[in-house]
Amino acid sequence: MIKKVRERLDGNSFLLMITILLFIALYIAGVLIFSDKNFGKPQVFFNLFINNASLIVAAVGMTMVLITGGIDISIGSVIGMSCMMLAWMMEKQGMNPVVSIVIVLIVGGVFGLVQGFFVAYLKIQPFIVTLAGMFFARGMTAVISSDMISITNETFLKIANSKIYLPFLAIVNKKGNLVYPYIYPSVVIAVVILIVAFIVLRYTAFGRSIYAVGGNEQSALLMGLNVRRTKLKVYVLNGFLAGLAGFVFCLNSCGGFVEQARGFEMEAIASSVIGGTLLTGGVGSVVGSLFGVLIKGTIESLITFQGTLSSWWTKIVIAALLCFFIILQSIFAKLKDKKK
Amino acid sequence: MSKTQEIVKKITGYHLFWPLFCLVIVLLFNLIKTPTFFDITIQNGVLYGYLIDVLNRSSELIILAVGMTLVVAASGGTDISVGAVSAFAGAVCIFALGTGETYQIPYIFGVLLAVLIGALCGAWNGFLVAKMKIQPMVATLILFTAGRGIAQLITGGNILYVKVDSFKRLGAFLPGVPIPTPIFIAVIVVIVTSLILKKTALGLYIQSVGINAKAAKLVGLNATVIQFLSYVFCGLCAGIAGLIITSRIYSIDANNAGLNIELDAILAVALGGNSLGGGKFSIAGSVIGAITIQALTTSLYAMKVTADQLPVYKAIVVIIIVALQSPELKKWMKHMRVKNSTQNVERVVEQ
Numbered sequence: 294m295i296k297k298v299r300e301r302l303d304g305n306s307f308l309l310m311i312t313i314l315l316f317i318a319l320y321i322a323g324v325l326i327f328s329d330k331n332f333g334k335p336q337v338f339f340n341l342f343i344n345n346a347s348l349i350v351a352a353v354g355m356t357m358v359l360i361t362g363g364i365d366i367s368i369g370s371v372i373g374m375s376c377m378m379l380a381w382m383m384e385k386q387g388m389n390p391v392v393s394i395v396i397v398l399i400v401g402g403v404f405g406l407v408q409g410f411f412v413a414y415l416k417i418q419p420f421i422v423t424l425a426g427m428f429f430a431r432g433m434t435a436v437i438s439s440d441m442i443s444i445t446n447e448t449f450l451k452i453a454n455s456k457i458y459l460p461f462l463a464i465v466n467k468k469g470n471l472v473y474p475y476i477y478p479s480v481v482i483a484v485v486i487l488i489v490a491f492i493v494l495r496y497t498a499f500g501r502s503i504y505a506v507g508g509n510e511q512s513a514l515l516m517g518l519n520v521r522r523t524k525l526k527v528y529v530l531n532g533f534l535a536g537l538a539g540f541v542f543c544l545n546s547c548g549g550f551v552e553q554a555r556g557f558e559m560e561a562i563a564s565s566v567i568g569g570t571l572l573t574g575g576v577g578s579v580v581g582s583l584f585g586v587l588i589k590g591t592i593e594s595l596i597t598f599q600g601t602l603s604s605w606w607t608k609i610v611i612a613a614l615l616c617f618f619i620i621l622q623s624i625f626a627k628l629k630d631k632k633k
Numbered sequence: 634m635s636k637t638q639e640i641v642k643k644i645t646g647y648h649l650f651w652p653l654f655c656l657v658i659v660l661l662f663n664l665i666k667t668p669t670f671f672d673i674t675i676q677n678g679v680l681y682g683y684l685i686d687v688l689n690r691s692s693e694l695i696i697l698a699v700g701m702t703l704v705v706a707a708s709g710g711t712d713i714s715v716g717a718v719s720a721f722a723g724a725v726c727i728f729a730l731g732t733g734e735t736y737q738i739p740y741i742f743g744v745l746l747a748v749l750i751g752a753l754c755g756a757w758n759g760f761l762v763a764k765m766k767i768q769p770m771v772a773t774l775i776l777f778t779a780g781r782g783i784a785q786l787i788t789g790g791n792i793l794y795v796k797v798d799s800f801k802r803l804g805a806f807l808p809g810v811p812i813p814t815p816i817f818i819a820v821i822v823v824i825v826t827s828l829i830l831k832k833t834a835l836g837l838y839i840q841s842v843g844i845n846a847k848a849a850k851l852v853g854l855n856a857t858v859i860q861f862l863s864y865v866f867c868g869l870c871a872g873i874a875g876l877i878i879t880s881r882i883y884s885i886d887a888n889n890a891g892l893n894i895e896l897d898a899i900l901a902v903a904l905g906g907n908s909l910g911g912g913k914f915s916i917a918g919s920v921i922g923a924i925t926i927q928a929l930t931t932s933l934y935a936m937k938v939t940a941d942q943l944p945v946y947k948a949i950v951v952i953i954i955v956a957l958q959s960p961e962l963k964k965w966m967k968h969m970r971v972k973n974s975t976q977n978v979e980r981v982v983e984q
Contacts, residue, residue: 364770411952416961418909420711420770424896425948425955432945439941551941563774572768603790608782616775623765 308569308622312584315614319591327598335462335474341590346479347372347542348560348589352568352582353490354534355561360494361527362507362574363412363419367426368535369557371404373549374430375539380442380549383449390449398536404430405532406525413524427558434551441550444543452478453544479544486534490579503527507574563611564589567618588614652905652921655954659928667935680811683931691927692815693719693874696822697894698901698919700870703826706843707863708762709911710769711899717780718754718868719875719891722747724784726876727793727885734796744803748872754780755868756861763860777895784887794884804880815877822873826866827916839863843911897926904954925954 324333331337342349351368358365375397382393404426411422444450456475463471494500502523505513514520542554566572567588568581592610596602644650663670663683673682697715704712726747731737754776761772807814830836838859841849846856874894879885903909904925905918929950933943956962 411956414961415956415959417955417959418903420899420909421903421955422952424900425951427896427948428944428951429948432942432948435939435941436945439939559774559777563778566771566774572771603785605782605785605790609779609786612775612779612782615778619761619767619771619775620765623767626766 308618308625309578309581309584311621312568312581312588312618316584316588316591319588319595323591323595323598327595330598332594332598334464337594339459339474339476339480341587341594342480342483343477344545344593345586345590346477346483347538347545347554348557348564348586349483349583350486350534350538350541351557351561352564352586353486353579354531354538355558356565356568356570356577356579356582357490357494357503357527358419358531359562359565359570359572360503360507360574360577361524362510362572363524363528364562364572365408365423365426365528365531365535366420366558366562367404367408367423367430368531368538368561369554369559370427370430370434371401371532371535372539372542372554372557373551374434374437375401375536376543376546376553377434377437377442377549377551379449379540379543380444381437383444383446384442385438390446390452394540397540398533401536401539402529402533405529405535408532409525409528412528413521431551431555434549434553438549439551441548443548450547453547457481477544479541482537482541486537487579487583494579499523499526504575507576509575560589563615567615569618569622571622648906648915649918649921651954651958652918652925655904655957656921656925656928659925659932659950663928663932663935667932670932670935675811678809678811679806679813683935685813687924687928687931688816689813690931691924692813692819693877693891694894694897694901694923694927695819695920696870696874696877697898698905698923699822699826699916700867701895701898701902702905702907702914702916702919703839703863704769704867705899705902705907705909706911706914707839707860708769709843709909710762711895711902711909712755712758712773712864712867713770713895713899714754714758714773714776714780715867715871715874715898716891716893716895717777717784718751718871719878719894720885720887721754721780721784721787722750722872722875723879723885723890724787724793724887725750727795727879728787730795730797730800732793732795736797740799744876747876748869751872751875752865752869754871755865758868759861759864762864763857781887784885784890788885788887790887792884792886800880801883802880804877804882815881818873818877822870823916823920830916835859840913843914898923900951901926904951906958 320338326332351372355365355368378397378400379393382388382396383390408419408422408426411417412419455478457478457480458473458475460473463473466472494503502513502518505516505518506520506523510520513523539554543549546553562572564585565577565582566585568578568583568585570577570581589611592614593607596604596607596610660670667683670683673680673684675681697719701712701715704710726743729738729746730740730743736743758769758773758776761767761775762769765772802808803814803818805814806812830839838849838854841852842854842856842859846860849859850856875891878891878894899909901922902919904922905915905920906922907914907918926947929947930943933946934940938946
């Protein structure tokens, strides 16, 4: 029995366990410390999702790319460009929101396709290709408009601000009314993407081939997998998800400006790493990345609740956590080597 | 093969051919677009002109690119923390020197402190990569995230200014010298590094560790120490670059000092024809790469491209240059050429 448990808890799933436990510990700590400020309200938990919906979508795409052993540092810029495109198309061109969203998603996919072609078929290092992509998308954002555009389209704002009340976890407020926690449509999108990605990675041939390519490209090739096409598909998917993350981001910010979502790619990478994804490829899960995002969100809300700490503490604490996880991962990797 | 073909092949086969070729193209483009680009004049006893500006502005990039080259060569990974480390080192330096009318501590100590902070950050990265065997990008992601946070912690989230005039010299001009100081510093760093690598076997060691760390270990090289040292050196370079960056604007803005410069440094290494996978490297290539990037930026400014639209053109040029150097594309083109020539032969035979 114990052996079975131990077998199931090999290095990687053990790391995932630690990530989840750490999230729970952080959250409980928050509930205990800030009980007077209502940290324990269910709404605070759902706010984590509301604030980080686009990061969840972006981290899902990033995780897939990282599993293939690649990297994509363009997504922050693509998100910025998507927001700007949405704002520009709806405000300056008077286009239909649905059409605009579809165009943004297509542009994201095409962006991924081009990057994927360079990475998979021309064999240029993904870091450099997506670095160029990053420059390009950020520059295009400025070409579209260097001024900030706020979205005033009614349909779009309606989607962005429609609260969806959850039918459970109600609490009684001061007036004695039942208050249900709510989420926004952005959270629904993020959760759906997460579930779909989980199923694809776990149960489809495409998902397994992503792991195979990342684990050992040579073996995957010898197994008869089309390594190039798998990589291309992953980059296209990631580009599409970056476009979608841009839409979700826009639902939150309701506007476009040049500096938007700068550094988002590193947040997505950090979340994935905290969630147990290895940058060498072959290892990782979207569930881990979700908890990586949630941990980051919890730290942010802890610092907001504390009130007197400055915003840069978020960076320092996240870096410390990142450090903790990375060293833990390396220790596990060493232990595994010894066992062999 | 005729003799001219042989010569052409020899020239294009030279490892610095492509990087130099790209730089020349960028400069030639300027000759057509902005005829005044190559003019150098003397105003107020100092040199002025686009070319001087390119060299001056590329100084910190050259310094960072030199450090980055060694890191890439030895560990096959990139150090993405150099920008944040530069800001950190600059913040510490200005904090220590103080913002009063005179320095709190002697200037030289401030400089040493910045370089020391850089080297310490490099040592931390090196420890994680060489000793703990963590992928370089992940290991340096820690300082990438924390570096600016710590710098802001030191400056209290404010922009600190230095009021003493001599602080500007490092980023501008030494009295009586017409050439900007950063150029001197960059030249010194490049020469010292090349001398160390050429005169000792360190350059060879770094290459062998980068190509195959295990094999290098088997021949008796201490791969861990060599990788560690390359990171320390890269951090040191970041410290020096941080000094120049802060001295240029005689202030430190922890959020924006050296923002995204790590990306340009990595780009410089790649444009210089170095593989980001480690192994063989060329310092000269990286220097040329850094100058190419700055030449491109300056020439685009000269053509009245706004700062925020600049990345578009940069991206296009980068992708063209990198694609040109891609072995896969070369293979493909060769294949096409062979196919064409065999078709020609067939046609001749048919006739």
